[in-house]
Amino acid sequence: FSGNGEPLQVLEMVEEELPEPENNQVLIRVLMAPINPSDINIIQGRYPLQPAQLPATAGNEFVGEIVQMGDKVENFALKEHVVAYESGLGTWSEYLLLKAEQIYAVPYDLPLPAAATLTVNPCTAYRMLKDFIQLKAGDCVIQNGANSAVGQAVHQLCKHWGLKSVGVIRERPELIKLKQDLLRLGATEVFTEEELVRTQLFKSNCLPKPRLALNCVGGESASNIAKLLDYQGIMVTYGGMARKPITLPIGPLIFKKHIYQGFWITEWVKRNKNSWERSYMLKDIIQLMMRKEFIAPKHNLIPFRQYKAHAQQALTLASKTNRKFIFDMRENE
């Protein structure tokens, strides 16, 4: 895209010569690249980070295979599968010329949709569960937007760590099927917003009061989960799908010692690019993925070259539906 605007208006498919990797560079054939809400926001110009210059290629995540390497590249092999190790790489492309330090090798048999969506959503879920409050097995986590990609990751990680995981979703068609899907992923309980307001399960101690609330909606939905927080509970906000601010009554802030914070994975990665926490986290999630204890979010694959045909669905509805849309570059040659 060469200017900010609605994706369908500003995105263009451009043909370029394949470059030769030199020195520390790697040429990668992209296999899959997901459409994240933040990708859309960047194209629209509604994101605090913007490409260094325009025109720019959109996209922050991918999985690809190495097809050519400069003579100074170490620790990688031809055909090896790699994912993005930093953001802003412009991954909606069939080939990428990157530096070796911008990529991260993943097992060849890691499912491609899981690999393509490894570095943003699962890592957001992982850090929010780890870094704000020390949870022990049996503790309760509540989240709204529970069917988002991060939400699905939270349920799976909670199950793995023995945490009770309560999900809140909007009333919608096929509600029962969606609830079943989330329960199968690891949710302890799934409520609609209306059910949450009326439930007695927290009052009756059938469910422990949440010590951590994860908010990607805002507005009334955020207030509803904040109200249930335990003494010294913390709410972490990582999105605002409803585009409405959070309203907090003052009593719980003062007398229940609640804390309200935000989380942004891009900023975390910038601060922790080569930290042991990041390396440990990536290995941990990949291991879970290999054991099928952590699966990719529900997704639709979109043939990359025919993106315009799928565009309405893929680019406009991406942030509003249950599904992650993932560009599939494999059939294009």
Added chain:
Amino acid sequence: FSGNGEPLQVLEMVEEELPEPENNQVLIRVLMAPINPSDINIIQGRYPLQPAQLPATAGNEFVGEIVQMGDKVENFALKEHVVAYESGLGTWSEYLLLKAEQIYAVPYDLPLPAAATLTVNPCTAYRMLKDFIQLKAGDCVIQNGANSAVGQAVHQLCKHWGLKSVGVIRERPELIKLKQDLLRLGATEVFTEEELVRTQLFKSNCLPKPRLALNCVGGESASNIAKLLDYQGIMVTYGGMARKPITLPIGPLIFKKHIYQGFWITEWVKRNKNSWERSYMLKDIIQLMMRKEFIAPKHNLIPFRQYKAHAQQALTLASKTNRKFIFDMRENE
């Protein structure tokens, strides 16, 4: 009072026999006891802490002199001035029978109004400035309700520690005089709510962006000071005078790493009753008071036995005016 309700309806003056202090007990002649907003809230039943049993005596702070001691009392002397070392002592009384560990000795020449109001408001200001973010000289603190007793304490402590201290107050009669008073106490700048919204002093870097915001109002006033917070800034809420919730836009939470927390001195003191931090703080504030670098909040003295005559002003307006109302028990015998 023997039941919750509006102070003027439920408060009664009761005559009792003077008790004899035994063992570790101390009989104190109360000299002054302030009326704090929390005292009113406790009487009304709108406070999370309530007296263990009714009827109860209201009041949490005082300064008094020791008139009689049990035979096991150490470290105190007759005539010594003491203040409350814990809350809920029921200090609106001419005499108090307390245990030695419930009181704290202060210098004889500490001004009585300062001593009587030592343990709640100045300590609230002190802890909020110390415990949430590490401030260095030149950093900026912003607060609404800047003319409250805590607000006056914040300005004075900021001046002492070399912090820039921006106060926000409501539009009111005698605005200029009030501003002058606060500037004299140590405020760097005082804005009305309307002036704050329009000021360019932060945008032009004439004032550094606040790293800490102190909120005792809520509603729009809280949003206005939150908006000015620096990256990684924190807002601490210790009151909600406007009785309106706080509204937080989501962007700054995520992208500016703001943190929203609450503070309650009663809970802090419970956790830190005999900590070195508390001991250090009390000595530090008393020293400042002795040097006249920290003065008592503006106040009116009310003859204790004639409280009904001053009642409208003292009990109803206490939380709405600039002034702290302090019962004066000295003229009563």
